[in-house]
Amino acid sequence: MEILKVNNLCKTYGESEVKVNALKNVSFSLEKGEFAAIVGESGSGKSTLLNCVGALDTPTSGTILMDGQNLFSMKEEERTIFRRRNIGFIFQSFQLVSELNVEQNIMFPLLLDYRKPDPKEVEEILNLLGLTERRYHLPSQLSGGQQQRVAIGRALITKPKLILADEPTGNLDSKNSQDVMDMLIKASRQYQQTILLITHNKNLTVSVDRVFQVSDGVLTDLGGNENETLS
Numbered sequence: 001m002e003i004l005k006v007n008n009l010c011k012t013y014g015e016s017e018v019k020v021n022a023l024k025n026v027s028f029s030l031e032k033g034e035f036a037a038i039v040g041e042s043g044s045g046k047s048t049l050l051n052c053v054g055a056l057d058t059p060t061s062g063t064i065l066m067d068g069q070n071l072f073s074m075k076e077e078e079r080t081i082f083r084r085r086n087i088g089f090i091f092q093s094f095q096l097v098s099e100l101n102v103e104q105n106i107m108f109p110l111l112l113d114y115r116k117p118d119p120k121e122v123e124e125i126l127n128l129l130g131l132t133e134r135r136y137h138l139p140s141q142l143s144g145g146q147q148q149r150v151a152i153g154r155a156l157i158t159k160p161k162l163i164l165a166d167e168p169t170g171n172l173d174s175k176n177s178q179d180v181m182d183m184l185i186k187a188s189r190q191y192q193q194t195i196l197l198i199t200h201n202k203n204l205t206v207s208v209d210r211v212f213q214v215s216d217g218v219l220t221d222l223g224g225n226e227n228e229t230l231s
Helices: 045-054 076-086 102-112 119-128 144-156 175-190
Strands: 002-013 020-031 034-039 062-068 089-090 160-166 193-201 210-215 217-221
Touching: 002 045, 020 045, 020 217, 034 062, 034 175, 045 160, 076 089, 089 144, 102 119, 102 144, 102 160, 119 144, 119 175, 144 160, 144 175, 175 193
Parallel strands: 034 193, 034 210, 089 160, 160 193
Antiparallel strands: 002 020, 002 062, 210 217
């Protein structure tokens, strides 16, 4: 089942001499439950691509279909609601609410959407992420790796069609980085969760289903787990 289809996506900044083609006719698709990674150097266009797919930025041309719905044929308010209900975000900087504890931070997206959290689902996510004993801790009482796990839980709780992870291990050491990747892989398998991750660390892509590379705004599909091309 195809969850995401990106077709001939272009993003241009500026005009004339200062014109920058950040994305050049990018096309790809993701199936339900697929875990894909986008690698590329800083400035390659990978963050621009993620922002367009997440409807945080508007492409210059091209289409993005999520579960068959065209994101940019929607009115802005409709797109905002769709994004909140169907796309989960995990950022490098965690972006937790400092006054809320672990459990409250995880439930926060549902409360924003005036939905009542299911206690069983919250408990399941806490168990999955190894946070049960930390449920009443504030972000300031957690390590960086634990904070990122809370951010993963917050992305999972709405059961989104797609989770977008923007350099989620960028602020973590190598052990915590691997722990976070393991958690994402576990979530992908357990919930059949579709995930699109961007990273500059190719070592973290070993266990994902597919790897894309972005260079100067051009996307190349490097294939699946046989990532000899990355070594």
